Amino acid sequence: MTQKYLIPLTAVFLLFLVAYAGAGAGLGWFFGIVFPYLAVIAFLVGFVIKVMGWARSAVPFRIPTTCGQQKSLPWIKQNRIDNPDTASGVFIRMLLEIFLFRSLFRNTKAAFNRTASNRITYSWEIFLWVAALAFHYAFLVVLLRHFRFFTSPVSSWVQFLEALDGIVQLGLPGLFLSGVVLPAAVLFLLARRLFDQKVRYISQASDYFPLFLILGIALTGIFMRYFTKVDITAIKEMTMGLVTLSPTIPDGVANLFYAHLFLVSILFAYFPASKLMHLGGVFLSPTRNMANNTRAKRHVNPWNYDVPIHTYEQYEDHFRDKMIEAGLPVEKKE
Amino acid sequence: MADELTPDELLDKIDYGTDSGNWLDTTKSVQIRPGMYCYAAKPESVETLGLPNARSWNPTEEDWKLPDNWQQIIHDGIKERLEKFRTFKIFMDVCVRCGACADKCHFFLGTGDPKNMPVLRAELLRSVYRNDFTTAGKILQKIPGGQRLGGNRPLTLDVLKEMWYYFFQCTECRRCSVFCPYGIDTAEITIMGRELLNLLGLNIDWIATPVSNCYTTGNHLGIQPHAFKDMLEFFVEDIEDITGVDCTPQFQKKGADILFVTPSGDVFADPGTYTCQGYLILFQYLKEKYGLDVTWSTYASEGGNFGFFTSHETMKRLNAKMYYEAKRLGVKWILGGECGHMWRVINQYMDTMNGPADFLEVPVNPITGTKFENAKSTKMVHIAEFTADLIKHGKLELDKSRNANRIVTFHDSCNPARGMGILDEPRYVIQNVCDHFYEMPPNTIREQTFCCGSGAGLNAGENIELRMAGALPRATAVKYVHEKFGVNSLCTICAIDRAALPTMCEYWVPEVDVIGLHELVGNALILPGEKERTEDLRMEPLPGCEEEE
Numbered sequence: 075m076t077q078k079y080l081i082p083l084t085a086v087f088l089l090f091l092v093a094y095a096g097a098g099a100g101l102g103w104f105f106g107i108v109f110p111y112l113a114v115i116a117f118l119v120g121f122v123i124k125v126m127g128w129a130r131s132a133v134p135f136r137i138p139t140t141c142g143q144q145k146s147l148p149w150i151k152q153n154r155i156d157n158p159d160t161a162s163g164v165f166i167r168m169l170l171e172i173f174l175f176r177s178l179f180r181n182t183k184a185a186f187n188r189t190a191s192n193r194i195t196y197s198w199e200i201f202l203w204v205a206a207l208a209f210h211y212a213f214l215v216v217l218l219r220h221f222r223f224f225t226s227p228v229s230s231w232v233q234f235l236e237a238l239d240g241i242v243q244l245g246l247p248g249l250f251l252s253g254v255v256l257p258a259a260v261l262f263l264l265a266r267r268l269f270d271q272k273v274r275y276i277s278q279a280s281d282y283f284p285l286f287l288i289l290g291i292a293l294t295g296i297f298m299r300y301f302t303k304v305d306i307t308a309i310k311e312m313t314m315g316l317v318t319l320s321p322t323i324p325d326g327v328a329n330l331f332y333a334h335l336f337l338v339s340i341l342f343a344y345f346p347a348s349k350l351m352h353l354g355g356v357f358l359s360p361t362r363n364m365a366n367n368t369r370a371k372r373h374v375n376p377w378n379y380d381v382p383i384h385t386y387e388q389y390e391d392h393f394r395d396k397m398i399e400a401g402l403p404v405e406k407k408e
Numbered sequence: 409m410a411d412e413l414t415p416d417e418l419l420d421k422i423d424y425g426t427d428s429g430n431w432l433d434t435t436k437s438v439q440i441r442p443g444m445y446c447y448a449a450k451p452e453s454v455e456t457l458g459l460p461n462a463r464s465w466n467p468t469e470e471d472w473k474l475p476d477n478w479q480q481i482i483h484d485g486i487k488e489r490l491e492k493f494r495t496f497k498i499f500m501d502v503c504v505r506c507g508a509c510a511d512k513c514h515f516f517l518g519t520g521d522p523k524n525m526p527v528l529r530a531e532l533l534r535s536v537y538r539n540d541f542t543t544a545g546k547i548l549q550k551i552p553g554g555q556r557l558g559g560n561r562p563l564t565l566d567v568l569k570e571m572w573y574y575f576f577q578c579t580e581c582r583r584c585s586v587f588c589p590y591g592i593d594t595a596e597i598t599i600m601g602r603e604l605l606n607l608l609g610l611n612i613d614w615i616a617t618p619v620s621n622c623y624t625t626g627n628h629l630g631i632q633p634h635a636f637k638d639m640l641e642f643f644v645e646d647i648e649d650i651t652g653v654d655c656t657p658q659f660q661k662k663g664a665d666i667l668f669v670t671p672s673g674d675v676f677a678d679p680g681t682y683t684c685q686g687y688l689i690l691f692q693y694l695k696e697k698y699g700l701d702v703t704w705s706t707y708a709s710e711g712g713n714f715g716f717f718t719s720h721e722t723m724k725r726l727n728a729k730m731y732y733e734a735k736r737l738g739v740k741w742i743l744g745g746e747c748g749h750m751w752r753v754i755n756q757y758m759d760t761m762n763g764p765a766d767f768l769e770v771p772v773n774p775i776t777g778t779k780f781e782n783a784k785s786t787k788m789v790h791i792a793e794f795t796a797d798l799i800k801h802g803k804l805e806l807d808k809s810r811n812a813n814r815i816v817t818f819h820d821s822c823n824p825a826r827g828m829g830i831l832d833e834p835r836y837v838i839q840n841v842c843d844h845f846y847e848m849p850p851n852t853i854r855e856q857t858f859c860c861g862s863g864a865g866l867n868a869g870e871n872i873e874l875r876m877a878g879a880l881p882r883a884t885a886v887k888y889v890h891e892k893f894g895v896n897s898l899c900t901i902c903a904i905d906r907a908a909l910p911t912m913c914e915y916w917v918p919e920v921d922v923i924g925l926h927e928l929v930g931n932a933l934i935l936p937g938e939k940e941r942t943e944d945l946r947m948e949p950l951p952g953c954e955e956e957e
Contacts, residue, residue: 181587358494
């Protein structure tokens with residue numbers, strides 16, 4: 075069992091070392107140019123292939139999970155969001171699902187007390203939801219902040235975001251909240267996998283790997299910004315080179331940066347082949363993105379085919395005598 | 409059964425702390441154990457519909473008598489379904505194993521068996537999918553230890569047996585799906601899993617035989633047409649004894665307004681029979697007062713659909729009868745009785761599979777004029793919707809006091825709750841026919857309702873330990889309201905519930921009766937010309953009519 079997290083941890087560490095040492099050994103062009111390009115291509119192609127693959131599969135039935143009162147009689151109040159019958163209801167349901175993780179918000183924790191009452195109790199379990207939300211939004215903010223390295227002059231929305239993220243105005247360079255929240259959330263999610271018996275049991279190496287990888291990315295980034303204070307001008311020259319498709323390897327780019335960039339590249343390349351594709355899947359999940367109106371509006375199954383059935387005529391042929399005797403109506407009297 | 413566990417023994421076994429082993433191993437602990445599995449399908453039942461690999465076999469024996477190329481059959485079956493069902497493909501790919509579903513399953517809560525966590529039930533299939541259908545899986549196969557590291561498994565006989573064991577420990581209740589951030593629906597995965605198992609003839613008899621019966625005799629219980637009529641006439645006699653009114657129903661009447669279809673369980677066994685009497689009383693009332701013309705059919709005498717627990721194709725083959733019969737009889741629309749999975753099929757599958765129902769009219773209640781807009785395409789209305797509408801318009805004369813001895817709580821059945829959303833209609837009806845109604849705790853009702861533990865074809869006798877374990881969360885909630893409010897009646901709109909919950913109550917919460925919604929209606933409804941009633945439909949004294957000792 076320990077392999078499940080030790081191997082991913084070791085893998086991330088080795089990846090870090092490879093890039094760090096490689097950059098030192100003059101392979102900067104590989105870790106700084108070739109691999110990032112390959113990774114972005116792998117990400118884009120892989121992502122598109124995966125989503126197209128899902129989209130190619132049919133949606134034969136309209137089977138939303140209904141989580142509230144259906145639309146029925148006019149005087150019964152429908153839950154338009156959790157049991158939508160219109161596209162707008164579905165849209166809101168999806169917005170809440172995608173941006174606020176609504177289903178996860180419902181999470182409860184069950185406990186069983188072997189006492190006289192033998193009660194199973196359910197308590198609201200908000201921490202997973204909080205950590206998941208914190209993780210995803212902090213990650214998003216970090217990602218968007220990095221557009222500073224890909225726009226020149228730096229777009230005003232990036233500056234605005236930085237100002238918001240650095241609102242506590244602590245230290246120099248100023249502390250970004252996302253830089254605290256992201257690793258903290260990752261550590262919480264990791265701790266859950268390690269110490270909650272149920273989650274530990276279901277966790278795979280592929281659950282630990284992205285967590286360690288993202289932690290590695292965050293830590294290398296934090297280290298560069300707050301501690302080693304890398305040559306930011308050189309890095310920007312390099313990242314602008316990448317984004318304008320005229321890559322260069324300026325002098326003075328820290329090895330640590332290559333390691334950071336390499337881990338990011340690994341994340342991109344790994345993304346489409348992994349569970350991280352839930353990013354794309356959540357939009358397409360048929361139990362959430364469909365209206366519960368199959369009785370009102372016919373859903374067509376593209377591969378519907380005729381099946382043999384036992385017809386009334388066959389049934390009557392089988393039971394005619396008994397039916398006549400019992401006084402049941404029949405089509406043919408003999 | 410002497411080897412049956414007592415409630416205390418069962419409770420002693422519950423432990424949510426899971427062991428430290430690796431679930432990829434098909435260890436001894438998951439070997440098929442009496443009390444937890446259902447008997448294998450009889451060959452003659454599998455043959456009726458021409459389904460594959462009919463033979464007699466025994467799950468506890470080593471040899472399952474599979475075809476030589478069984479792995480290829482399953483592999484091709486998975487491949488085909490990945491293309492036919494986007495649900496299946498996405499659900500195989502996107503699970504992040506966050507564990508939110510883990511303690512939502514009644515079978516996990518009742519057994520503590522980690523493989524009853526919905527995520528792991530799905531992983532049984534997913535581990536094979538990852539191994540055989542993903543690029544990463546194919547690469548990992550070549551690296552020593554790669555398969556295990558990736559959580560991937562080749563499809564071995566043990567893996568297949570494990571799938572069989574656990575896909576028949578899922579009642580397709582969808583509770584986990586409510587909590588999943590990606591809407592992963594274990595019911596859908598179990599449906600796929602069972603469909604695949606059926607390609608090898610690996611059904612259970614409690615599903616296969618009802619399916620076979622339903623196909624040829626028109627209902628799961630194999631009640632032949634004359635016997636079906638006899639049984640309803642027997643109820644008519646009882647009702648006449650109680651009320652003095654003749655409620656004789658019509659059968660196969662061409663040109664009737666409405667075809668009524670309900671699960672045959674209501675015709676066959678207590679306490680469903682009392683619900684059935686409730687329907688008869690309601691239809692008699694509506695005929696007498698408003699001239700409503702309702703017909704039953706012995707051909708389409710099954711609302712339930714165990715084909716749903718076999719494969720999509722089998723579901724379609726059984727469901728087809730409803731429209732077929734409605735068309736033959738020339739009725740205006742169809743009314744459906746109280747049943748759980750029946751309504752999931754009608755609400756989410758029927759029109760797509762066997763429609764369009766262009767030979768029927770958009771359902772209108774001729775008595776109230778209400779047009780059932782929500783059923784305008786499928787043209788089938790749920791009887792709770794129908795009765796709620798009648799009550800709302802003041803069309804029913806009701807005497808609540810006849811149910812005054814009933815302290816009622818309502819069990820939302822899984823499928824109507826999470827595959828339809830019929831939550832407030834039955835509650836409205838209950839509150840109009842009963843004085844005392846109390847809800848169970850919020851985490852156990854409506855969309856968070858707990859399964860009876862016997863759904864999706866698992867209501868057999870031989871798997872009683874599984875059923876009682878699975879029923880524990882529901883029973884605990886019933887016990888809570890029983891102790892707090894003195895609830896003595898567990899009302900439900902599902903025929904499987906009416907068959908399964910009495911056993912649950914007897915085991916976990918004695919002194920609580922299971923009662924159908926329309927039994928309560930039948931008790932309260934004042935029939936034109938009825939005599940003064942002294943007994944309820946169970947022939948027990950009405951409140952105030954108890955004999956003085």
